[in-house]
Structures are given as structure tokens and as C-alpha cells.
């Protein structure tokens with residue numbers, strides 16, 4: 214029996230550099246990697262036309278919404294945005310309506326996603342109580358998330374140190390990972406006086422102190438979402454040197470936009486807020502030097518009406534993150550190797566995703582074909598997300614996604630979604646049977 218597809222004329226990322234190797238796919242997995250002339254026969258040949266072929270990019274921080282917020286985004290539009298942005302796997306945040314705080318909600322969410330998704334999706338949960346951790350883990354929660362500044366409806370207050378430590382102990386016993394939105398609301402200023410600056414740097418640094426203390430006490434693995442300040446990053450880096458199992462991510466907006474280079478408006482409103490230029494530069498330096506381990510989009514779509522009328526925080530990010538970072542590579546600000554660590558290998562390892570993260574025989578056929586030279590203007594009106602606006606709208610970038618394959622099938626090709634809803638996999642999490 215022939216293999217299903219042969220990818221030829223590829224410059225394949227092998228973890229270190231781009232090499233002239235092709236591969237075949239069979240049953241959704243990588244069957245054989247070889248020089249084109251040594252590839253086995255296949256039903257179909259796909260010509261990569263000399264473009265770069267990477268293992269599928271992974272975004273560990275995405276709000277796919279759906280459920281009660283499907284006017285903002287649903288599983289199909291959100292994963293459409295994912296594959297259009299070069300991501301084959303995204304991890305979905307639990308601040309949904311209703312929020313994912315108990316196992317039955319998680320099960321329902323996974324069930325609904327199953328027939329709709331174009332990319333692979335893993336699901337976070339935010340446990341209602343410590344006692345929910347086991348069931349959520351058993352139901353396939355990919356990791357846990359808590360919001361220290363604004364707990365999700367129905368959860369206990371994890372900004373309370375005792376509760377946070379209890380939660381971490383329990384997650385540690387499940388060998389799980391706790392992702393934290395690290396802001397301490399007691400340091401928020403009055404919105405009326407402080408405007409966009411009502412969530413000051415100190416709110417982040419104090420929350421990070423709390424997380425480090427609790428993580429050291431419990432030895433739980435923790436990850437700080439969207440780090441935004443120099444002082445916060447310094448604390449995370451120092452803790453790491455002391456042996457704390459802590460990592461952090463930056464969003465493209467906290468590493469590329471600041472209050473000086475961006476015109477601040479309800480459109481650019483996000484939390485944590487865009488910071489000063491020096492904070493932004495420190496975060497970008499962390500991306501380059503490795504103290505920030507991942508880039509994640511924090512794709513947070515809202516309807517345009519909500520954005521304009523209510524100052525709701527967040528904006529879509531799935532379709533700009535990879536092009537923006539490829540552009541940094543083209544400008545010499547980031548190496549291709551570093552980009553692949555930030556957006557493929559590290560998230561894959563941290564979230565323990567099996568059989569993904571490399572183009573390797575036997576692994577899933579998740580890969581992204583990129584034209585590294587193609588110049589493009591970011592056009593929010595062309596987004597596949599329901600949210601068609603972006604603080605990066607109109608920016609010229611070099612480097613563009615040509616095609617995205619999920620489990621051996623084409624999901625996105627030349628500006629169009631070509632996949633079948635349901636082709637993505639619902640990731641089952643890493644529950645350790647007890």
C-alpha cells in the first residue's frame with residue numbers, strides 16, 4: 214500500500230536548521246523522512262516549492278470562547294484563525310460562559326468542540342474547589358489556570374495564599390501544571406483617576422512573588438501567562454535560578470507594543486495593560502535570551518461593538534503572532550532556532566504533548582509551510598477570526614504562512630481554509646491514573 218502524501222521540494226526544519234528533506238504521510242502520521250529521490254511512492258504529491266516546513270506551531274494561550282460567547286468566536290472560527298496563523302495545536306482558556314470549573318462542563322466543551330475544530334485543541338480548567346482537581350484531570354484538562362485578579366464565577370478565591378498553596382499541592386500530586394494570570398487586584402488603582410494605567414506594574418510583581426512563594430512551598434510546576442514587566446520577569450528568572458519550576462510566556466503585544474509606540478484606545482485595551490517602553494524592551498530581550506520560554510498569542514476576541522463601547526480587554530492574536538515573529542527573524546532580531554523553541558518545542562514539552570513538536574517518523578503529521586521571504590501587510594479585515602481588528606493592523610511584515618497541515622490533512626492553503634470541521638484532535642490531557 215502506498216503512503217497517502219509525499220511532501221517534496223521542502224526545506225525541512227530539523228530542530229537546528231532548514232535541510233533539504235521531504236517526507237511522506239500515512240494515516241495522519243509522518244511515515245518516512247528522506248531526500249526526495251528516496252521517498253516512497255504516495256497517492257498524492259504536494260510541492261512545497263522550496264519553502265520552509267516547520268513542525269506545527271503551538272499556541273498555549275487562546276480564548277476560543279464558543280458556548281455563551283459564540284458571538285465573539287466559536288470553535289470553528291477560532292481554530293480557523295489558528296490554522297490560518299500557522300498553529301496546529303492551541304490550548305483553550307477556561308474563562309468561558311459558563312466557565313470550565315468542573316468536570317461535566319469540561320466534558321461538554323470537549324464534546325462540542327469535537328465536530329467543529331480544524332486544529333488540535335487542549336482544554337484548560339479552573340477548578341471550582343481543590344476537590345475538583347482530580348475529576349478535571351481525569352476528564353482530560355490539559356493544564357489548570359487561575360486568575361489571581363478576578364476569579365472565575367463559582368471558584369474559590371485562589372488569591373488567598375492558603376487556598377493557592379492547597380491548589381498547588383493538589384495539582385502537584387496530579388503531576389499537573391498551573392498557569393497563572395498574575396495580577397494582584399489589591400494594587401489596582403481607581404479606574405476613574407488612573408485610566409488605562411489602573412493596573413500598575415506592582416500588581417504583577419506582587420502576584421508573581423505570591424506564586425513563587427507558593428510554588429516553592431508546594432513544589433508545584435507553575436507558568437506565568439503574558440508576563441509584561443521587567444521587574445516581574447526578573448523575579449521569575451531569579452526564582453528559576455533558585456530551583457523553582459517556573460516558566461513564563463509573552464504575548465506579541467507585550468513584547469512589541471508599548472504606551473509610546475502605540476496609540477492607546479479601547480482597541481488596544483488588554484490586561485495586563487501595554488506597559489512602558491523599557492518594560493516592553495525587557496520582555497523582548499527575555500524572548501531573545503531565553504528567560505521568556507514561550508510566545509503565546511492570548512487570542513482574546515470580542516465583538517467590535519463590545520470593544521468600542523465597553524473597553525473590554527483583549528483582541529485577536531492567532532493570525533498575527535507567527536507573521537510578527539517571522540518578521541523579527543527577517544529583521545535579525547530573533548533567530549529562527551529561537552522562534553522554533555518559543556513557539557514549538559518549549560510549549561510542546563511544558564504541556565507534555567505527545568507525538569508532536571517535531572517532524573519525526575511516527576509523530577503526527579502536523580506541520581506548517583512558511584514563505585520566509587514573502588512580504589505581507591497585516592489586514593485585520595481578512596482575519597478568519599470573528600474579531601476583525603488588531604492593534605497590528607496595517608503593519609508590513611516579512612514571512613507568511615502558505616499552508617497548514619493537521620494530522621496529515623490540509624487545513625489551510627494559500628489564504629483559504631480548506632479543512633473539514635472536526636479534523637482536529639481534542640487532546641486528552643495527561644492524566645496520570647491514580
Ligand code: DOR
Pocket residue numbers: 276308394482483484485513514526527528
Ligand atoms: O486582555 C485580556 N483578555 N486578558 C485576559 O486575561 C482575559 C482576556 C479575555 O478573556 O478577554
Ligand code: ZN
Pocket residue numbers: 274276306511513
Ligand atoms: Zn488570556
